[in-house]
Amino acid sequence: MLYFIEQLLNGVQLGMLLFLLAAGLTLIFGIMDLVNLAHGSLYMLGAYFAATFAAATGSFVLGAVLALAATFVSGVALEVIAIRPLYGRSHLDHVLGTFGLLLFFNELVRLVWGPAGMTLSLQSEMLTAVQIIPGVYYPAYRLVIIAATLAVAALLYILVMRTRLGMLIRAGASNREMAGALGVNIKLLYTLVFGLGAALAGFAGLMQAPILTVQIGMGENILILAFVVIIIGGIGSIRGAFVAAIIVGLIDTIGRAFLPDLLRAVLNTNAALTLAPALSSMSIYMLMAGILVFRPEGLFPAANR
Amino acid sequence: MNGWLTPRNAVTAGLLAALALLPLYTALTGNAFVMTLFTRVLILAMAAVSLNLIMGYGGMVSFGHAAYLGLGGYAVGILAKEGVGSGFIQWPMAIAVSALFALVVGALSLRTRGVYFIMITLAFAQMVYYVAIGLDRYGGDDGLTIYKRSQFGGLVDLNNKMLFYYLCFALLLASIYLVSRMVNSRFGLAIQGARSNERRMRAIGLPVFRYKLVCFVIAGALCGLAGALLANHTNFISPAMMFWTRSGDLMVMVVLGGLATPFGPLIGTVTYLLLEEALSRVTEYPGLFLGPALLLVAIFLHGGIAGMFERRAP
């Protein structure tokens, strides 16, 4: 039972990271109707900036703040230079263009930071596990990730639901033309939304850096999961992204944890060992396909599409 | 189209002639690597042609097309490993398995639209990818070496590289012909009509869903055959060939060359793969140039490279 709680926390923590990525992606997709394959690159940039600034300043927190700012600026610059011409074009053009950006960023990072990847270390207190309930040990830093993401989610909620900017965002998500016709400065709105999405992606990247990885191409695997999350949650809906991210995180982790043992009861060890991770990865896609067949708009659709 | 000698046709004819004469160049200079590279180009062009059928003409943007390359390849690989080396069994199997998978995926996905269709095709392809990884007996993530190419009992020896090259070339031309016949038939016109206005097509009384499904299955089967060729070419098949970024590569090749044009996929594949290869020899950072090039094509070249040759009304 206690072991199950540990795995539950692992699943939630993965879900939190997915939410950060998916939130930005769903906003950009929902409001600008843009398929952005380069979103994973902004995630990667966040991690690299954080590793660099943390090493330069000696402080993780300071490094993180600077990295967040740098990723936001990069996102805005990217939007103005490369993304703007793609608005209104077919999704295929988006795929082609942002795929090119993905290749470009992988290479740029290799040029600037070298091929080997970086590490981002924490103070040793963060490294130790805390006993949150008797018998359940969990690394302190992973709790920080959960807490920080919940805080970001709360801030996002306030931004989207309670501010003027948020109202504009919601208007743009449900009916773009109408919002434009009502005189909203769409160009600026788009730039801000893209920058916000970039900052969220960068935040995810820098938060996972100390425990996972800072390396080239790190966005490619998680990007596809993020797309799955926004489809399940409903495009344009942050609430949907939150729920779907937790579900996906839990399925992936619980699957990885318990499927091998379940399978071992049926198959021999070697086959079970290799089949289990494959099955748990598949299960997420099966869930998405299933949802699309019965509820094609996702769980919490934001707009009339 | 006014007359045969348009710039686009001239370039296409030139390209075809160059491809036809390539093995002679190889024989003269002794550089076998060029033929190896271009055999791969021809096979992937065939896959691109099949994708163009559904994506370019039919408007069905499938983000999981690389799965068929994998299915066809694994059909050959698995049969070879289990002792069935005859191409007469392997290749039809490759086509059949791909067609069947396309039937299932199409039946479930074609009811969705837009980005949802894109994602559900992606989902199915990723499922196949993960199944392949889980197949411990057939190498799993490490892939499967295919020690003997498909045998055709004395009819043709696939180990002869020049022969294999011309076989791929012939099959590529056959697929281009097949696709262009299809899209110019009444069936094909219905599909193209459905791309721009599906409701109208249905109002006329055409069974749009059924037509789309047939199209989808044919495209899958064709790509499965390309997969069988690819497995023979590299003597190796691995799940990585089905990862979503490879489907992305295929989409890029099709769009680059020009959607809904008969030779566009070939032009796109040649350009993309040659550019990749040439850039990697010239610079240590090919992506720095290839990436922005793709972006510029997306922004400025409406309709890809083939579209450059003719002014099309927006």
Add this chain to the structure above:
Amino acid sequence: MIRPLIAGTAALALVASPAMAQQKTVKIGFISTFSGPAAAIGNDMRNSFELGLDHLGRKIGGLPVEVVYEDDEIKPEVGVQKTQKLIESDKVDFIVGYIWSNVILASLKPLVDSKTMTVVTNAGASQLAGELCSPYVFSTSWQNDQTPAAVGLYMNQKGVKTAFLMGPNYAAGKDMLAGVQTTFKGQIVGQELTRWPDQLDFSAELSKARAAKPDAIFVFYPGGAGVQFVTQYAQSGLKGQIPLYTAFTIDDLSLPRLKDLAVGVPGAQEWVNDLPNDANKKFVADFKAKYKTTPSFYGAQTYDAVALIDSAVTAVKGDLSNKEGMRKEMEKADFKSVRGNFRFGNNHIPIQNFYLQDADKTADGGYALHTVSLIVKDDQDKFHDKCPMK
């Protein structure tokens, strides 16, 4: 319109540059990983190879040398493509390298079909030592089972009764877990294979290990994954609770990043940087002087490849077409290896000693690996019977 035509022709011209005629140069193709976190390994191997060539005055068997480096990106399908390119386009005389077992297995067919003399300087796939052995392929490393088997022996010595095993889900990972079970006498209370190479979060598996309450944990995680694992092992609080024994997880490359976390986590290896023979002393000293860091076992194995190839080319007096002659000479292993002299088995895999290594702090505040003891002498892999060569 003209532009794609010109671009295409230029690209074609670049690609189709005919290979140079062989003007009595020894051409060596080198396949390793030069991108991603494992690039550190590839660079270490390249540096060691270059140092080896320097020590021979940039001549192999008296002939000038040309080396072509290629990156396999840790992917079997890329590795086999690059192998084919080296064979067909660059027309190399030797191929050296291969870190990963799955990459060498995928690349084996083109190598053997083209009869290219190959020296594998790391990958130790069991098939290579057994049924897929080839007269053209030699190893200066080991077979994958040998090192973990040595760890298993050590775990017995330490009185470990139950163990939990973890490794990555590819050819070498499976070999490693199988290898430790060939010698370990205790009970295996759990085994986990994790997705390779992209799974770097081991939290779920570490939780499982904790729940199984073993006497010890054994892992194999090469390169950057090793750093991630050992770090997360410490973060989860398991360090100090359940001891960790490793194969290829802590080495001279990952030690500077792990620092204190590596101390007290022993592993087995066939080479340690302080082995007391002359060739090794020269290798380590010159490497430190030229590159300012300590070489790893990957580098040591690659350095040996230079001497091995040199012995072969010298024996045939530069006649690179005499593959039989080169093979016979290489089988004698007649060169000074940095691990101390060894012989080859019938399958061209070394028969060699294995040592226990551990990390500790050095006088100047850094960390270094050192030899603790000899675990087993003249160990031969268990697959040589399956190899049809005599």
